[in-house]
């Protein structure tokens with residue numbers, strides 16, 4: 001595990017540019033494509049600022065979601081909807097390069113459909129992402145994996161539905177740990193004093209919280225923190 005502490009949000013975005021550029025270009029050079037999983041929440045803002053600065057072959061990118069809220073794409077809660085509005089006008093990506101959840105169905109059907117789309121995109125059901133860009137809530141959740149929720153123990157599904165998310169909206173689709181920990185690189189991007197206590201609980205006292213269970217089997221794990229988030233380290 002590599003922990004990187006930067007001054008502030010702008011420095012975190014600068015760091016993301018270099019990591020994403022290197023990982024995407026290595027992936028494309030070695031395997032022809034770059035499979036990335038995007039998160040929602042504060043990570044959206046960081047990525048919408050950082051990705052337009054990345055020097056890469058955009059045509060080889062395949063973009064999916066670490067989790068997604070089961071809401072209409074036009075909703076402010078839709079992670080894809082936000083990237084579509086805020087990112088697509090700024091980069092040479094086509095909407096068809098995003099693997100999105102089905103609209104107009106419940107979480108269970110959306111999860112099943114999303115898994116089928118991932119299987120088609122990866123040409124297998126192993127879903128080895130080159131990079132998962134992860135956020136963490138102040139309660140220690142990541143993706144839509146919340147403290148104490150039974151989904152933390154899900155061992156057979158690669159993608160799961162949740163209908164009782166403690167953070168609204170309640171219906172979501174999420175990657176499970178078997179997919180997350182199968183990734184080549186998992187990278188947390190965290191800013192702000194509001195995350196500092198949880199960062200200490202995860203990285204110092206090593207409590208068993210959802211974000212702490214991100215431990216890629218053979219991949220790399222990065223935590224990029226600004227000084228405020230890292231203040232108790």
Ligand SMILES: O=C1O[C@H](COP(=O)(O)O)[C@@H](O)[C@H](O)[C@H]1O
Nearest residue numbers: 039040041042043135136137143
């Ligand atoms: O609901 C969600 O929350 C987490 C953390 O969000 P943040 O705003 O505290 O960074 C996010 O990583 C996840 O993708 C999202 O659906």
